[in-house]
Amino acid sequence: MSTVQRRVAILDDHELLAESLEIALSVHGYDVRRVPVPADGGAPRTLVDALVRLRPRVLLLDLDLGSFGDATVLVAPLRAAGVRVVVLTGETDRARWGRVLAEGAHTVLSKASALIEVISTVRRVDDGHAVLTPEERAELIAAWRERLAERGADEVRLARLSPREARVLGLLMEGMHVRDIAVDRVVSEATVRSQVHSILTKLDVSSQLAAVTLAHRSNWRPPVPA
Known part of the structure; x- marks a missing residue:
């Protein structure tokens, strides 16, 4: 050879x-x-x-x-x-x-x-x-194909978020807590908690950590504020 x-x-x-x-x-x-x-x-x-x-x-x-x-x-x-x-x-x-x-x-x-x-x-x-x-x-x-299918399903769930919920999820991905998000968004903590609850429901997950993990897994990014 x-x-x-x-x-x-x-x-x-x-x-x-x-x-x-x-x-x-x-x-x-x-x-x-x-x-x-x-x-x-x-x-x-x-x-x-x-x-x-x-x-x-x-x-x-x-x-x-x-x-x-x-x-x-x-x-x-x-x-x-x-x-x-x-x-x-x-x-x-x-x-x-x-x-x-x-x-x-x-x-x-x-x-x-x-x-x-x-x-x-x-x-x-x-x-x-x-x-x-x-x-x-x-x-x-x-x-690998199962992972692709999971990502597709994740993208469908993420698309259900309203613009405000998407921005809140983006802040959770940055490591911010509910209290900090309330200050940043100039709203009450109760409002943010309600939005977080809606996010978890739409993404079909049981915790903020799971929601953030799903978003990272899909390489999702929050919309840029207008």
């Missing part, structure tokens, strides 16, 4: 882990190329082009790349370019694992995995073997 065929790229903003992976994979005969994460974030297309120019067979990809942000956007274009993506992440959210698999990643490994497990996975992927069973892959992708 040629050097190019055995080339592995690493894109991870954790220097110690990236260096450990580079050393371990080099010992096992791989031509390893570490790719720096752009300090200023950068455009996904630019980073994809840089990775494709290296012509790696396998890419070890961290999902959270510091200033660049969520690396999920890289998976589909890299897969289309023929790069076999192995996601190595500290993320434990199975729905998020399912998302990158749906985008075309070969598999997902926890950063808690032993180095020998990572090396074994790279070898299997490089040799064209499946790492996940069809059942495991389908289960994780189903978790």
Whole structure:
């Protein structure tokens, strides 16, 4: 097998882990190329082009790349370019694992995995073997699709809020208490409590914390006051 065929790229903003992976994979005969994460974030297309120019067979990809942000956007274009993506992440959210698999990643490994497990996975992927069973892959992708369905339902609930209720929810998301909101809105605490009760009813949740969690989960933002 040629050097190019055995080339592995690493894109991870954790220097110690990236260096450990580079050393371990080099010992096992791989031509390893570490790719720096752009300090200023950068455009996904630019980073994809840089990775494709290296012509790696396998890419070890961290999902959270510091200033660049969520690396999920890289998976589909890299897969289309023929790069076999192995996601190595500290993320434990199975729905998020399912998302990158749906985008075309070969598999997902926890950063808690032993180095020998990572090396074994790279070898299997490089040799064209499946790492996940069809059942495991389908289960994780189903978790992502369920998350999407939940977000859709959340958006419907959030759309029920009146403009005033939406502004109150926005203030709750900022960590404000009912008394502070009453002062900010120049209304009585009783009025704010009534609005909070209406918010909980419309969102079908039982606490302010649950309402805030639902809003964050949907990446919802309150309307800008006119």
